[in-house]
Amino acid sequence: MGSSPETEHPVKAFGYAARDSSGVLSPINFSRRETGDEDVRFKVLYCGVCHSDLHSIKNDWLNAKYPMIPGHEIVGVVTEVGSKVKKVKVGDKVGVGCLVGSCRSCDQCGADQEQYCSKNVMTYNSSIVITYGGYSDHMVCNEHFIISWPKDLPLDSGAPLLCAGITVYSPMRYYGLDKPGMHVGVVGLGGLGHVAVLFLKALGVKVTVISTNLKKKEEAMSKLGADSFLVSSDQPQMQAAVSTMDGIIDTVSADHPLIPLISLLKPNGKLVLVGAPTKPHELPAFPLLFGRKLVGGSLIGGMKETQEMIEFAAKHKITAAIELIPMDYINTAMERLQKSDVRYRFVIDIANSLKST
Template sequence: MTKSPEGEHPVKAFGWAATDTSGHLSPFNFSRRETGDEDVRFKVLYCGICHSDLHSIKNEWGISTYPMVPGHEIVGEVTEVGSKVEKVKVGDKVGVGCMVGACHSCDNCVDNLENHCPKMLLTYNSIYTDGTITYGGYSDHMIANERYIIKFPDNMPLDAGAPLLCAGITVYSPLKYFGLAEPGKHVGIVGLGGLGHVAVKFAKAFGAKVTVISTSPSKKNEALEHLGADLFLVSRDPDQMQAAVGTMDAIIDTVSAVHPILPLISLLKSHGKLVMVGAPEKPLELPVFSLIMGRKTVAGSGIGGMKETQEMIDFAAKHNIKADIEVISMDYVNTAMERLAKADVRYRFVIDIGNTLAATKP
């Protein structure tokens, strides 16, 4: 078992960590800080596995720090609150998403866009304000400033709601920002994975006409019958793609693998927008002429700020939107990562931390 340096913090913690670029996860003893005046501590019950976790544990983006406890789709039950905490109380169901800190004084923070703050701190793989490494949700408990705590609605299941803290806000935010959260828009969703299947649900709840664009013909029935998409395009079928040229107001591209975007740009109407929310590890080719013809836009979008994330989870609860998940035990996590690398999951792994983590402790 790997141990973190002694004396970092007084509160003992236990989880699973990657210690090198192999990405192999194993039991890990570490520590978290005491509960400050504005802090919320909670017992972790579930934690989703994001594709970002897979990239990070293998250092595929070149920014990883080890040892690393991944996980930023974290939900559980409040066990302790600081003296100045007003948002939640002991016993409440809460979550923490992708960030745990920011400067709180720049224009972005003032505008509730902490996710764009130059000093934004990631839930894991960042250096916290006290100089220690941030550790994520593959662990027995979590602590965060109350600003970064999301209160879960009573009717939102914790396991199927956990992925919304990353996957959900990642697709909700661009739908809102780019004017797609209104009836009558035609929205394409590229990729029917962890992000894509949730994007379909949000877009439909906003009243959009939704076309799923996929390389896999086998996903057609799933997209149309289960998720409620209106149309399905096989991106490798030239006839299908040609028939759809110039029909979409916007496309949300959720694919994290390298892929051509020229065929997608051709599907857009004039002034249409291709919004990238997946993060391939290598650059994509950007055919500028295709943007000039029709004044089209290629944009990027990530998570939202904390105010918007709370808005998203409340909207999801109201419209019965949740992730399609496969719940796994903690000791299955390395196998799950291998399956995730092959897109062998429908559509999000969620670790049952509360019931299975303790059994892995030596």
Template sequence: MSKSPEEQHPVKAFGWAARDQSGHLSPFNFSRRTTGEEDVRFKVLYCGICHSDLHSVKNEWSISTYPLVPGHEIVGEVTEIGEKVKKVKVGDKVGVGCLVGACHSCESCENDLENYCPKLILTYNSIYPDGTPTYGGYSDHMVANEHYIIRFPDNMPLDAGAPLLCAGITVYSPLKYFGFGEPGKHVGIVGLGGLGHVGVKFAKALGARVTVISTSPAKKDEALNILGADSFLVSRDQDQMQGAIGTFDGIIDTVSAAHPIMPLLGLLKSHGKLVMVGAPEKPLELPVFSLIVGRKTIAGSGIGGLKETQEMIDFAAKHNITADVEVISMDYVNTAMERLAKADVRYRFVIDIGNTLPATKT
């Protein structure tokens, strides 16, 4: 006779979950597994709200199963470790990003690219090998194999550092892989939102010349004088776009809404690359002729492996890179989701789980 999820995962947990594609989140009692010999359990103190959380709770990618506890920008303090754990100790500050499992034997895993493993296990809306669902960080505690635990340096603030576990690695990885983040390279960052604003910070710290490409002229001062971009390009201004044709080595497109990409390809030098890291819910048009003329490339990039994610966090701590966040209480999360859908946040919501989740327990 098969065991129930509660019998397989007997440790009580509490969080907020969506029950259907309305996306409305409300209090939810569930359970997690006991701490295995290679596991790390930690009290969740903060959890960022990623745009993919919004897509997921509303089932906009048609892959969601309910109840769904979102959250993959999870940080907190270690409360228990398994006997074989070597990476951290009780009391350490740690995080979990988008992954909690992979096969560890495929080519991607062997190259520290667990994020591209065909058997990867996502932090939420996925299934553990024992058949039970994964639940994310909108919850009071988290447990994961130590391989998927990211150590947080002492000088990295947990609230403003949490979004780096998804937003940060999502832009850091292509900057490094495609060689955009190097002195002498000119990189464009499309969109100045949750991904884009940390993309500017990482690209500058890596030594690149950075231009923000945005539909909104109102973001120019922010981009140049606060985030440190070198220049600003209004994508709806034909004269500005024409004047920048053929001047970019690479462009990272962070926009999650449908938008034309042909004008962006025109900005690239020959052999330039447009890398998509935003995930629009509808397919974009592919202007093939624009690729042929100049041997240009459209590529995609998704988060990073665990080794690179730790490298990113350590680099961010060294260069004082954090996300610009609005810290909210747990009971504000549905309003925050509505605001996120309208891009009404500067630039990332982070839930104060440790101080505000307990008060919502029923």
């Protein structure tokens, strides 16, 4: 006879969950497992609100498991460690991003690419086991998937880097769009896009922000340091920029055409998709053939690279632009996120506002 849920998950916890595809989040009492020999338990202090949280709670990707407790940009302070834990100790600041497990034995795990493991375990709404995310009072996680937090990196504005940061940093490194003097475009100036600009500039890359919204030009150039701004609906501007970019990081998760972006690439240029629209892109072959251009994708990063990214961010003082909110504001925040009414990332002040009932 198998163990009862109460035996397997005896530690009481509290958070906010969506119960159905309405996406409405409300308080929930649930439980987490005991701290195993290789586990780290920590009190959640802050949790970023990712656009994928919105897609997930509304079942836009048709894979939702309810009740769903979102949140994969989680930072906190360690309260308990297992007997075999070596990475951190009680009192340390830590983070958890999009992954809390993988098989640890396949080729991808061996190459520090746990995000591509066929048995990876997502921080919430996992297809492998039941998992609950960071819109909650505490977390428990195997130490391999714990990020050690740099002393000089703020917790609140640093939290979004655990998803938004690694999502743009990993393809910059993998696709070679990190060389000083290169010219790279960033499509969309939202939660991912604004962080992409900051990383690229820290790497010494020339950056052009590509957006439909001219109102974002001042912020892109004055506050974030972009070198130029391109309005994608302005045909003369787009035509003038044809064949000028070594690469493009496309962060947009809404339906949009790729052909105009491909035209901006130099021969051998690379368009990398990190946003996840719900509708398939149209991708004719000829724009790729004439110029040997590449359209690729990238999904977050492995644990080694995520730790590298966090340390790079601390060194270069890179943080997200955030709006700190209390837990009970989350449904309003989701409505605003749906309308792109945030500059540029909501972060929930879990420790000071999540009150159990």
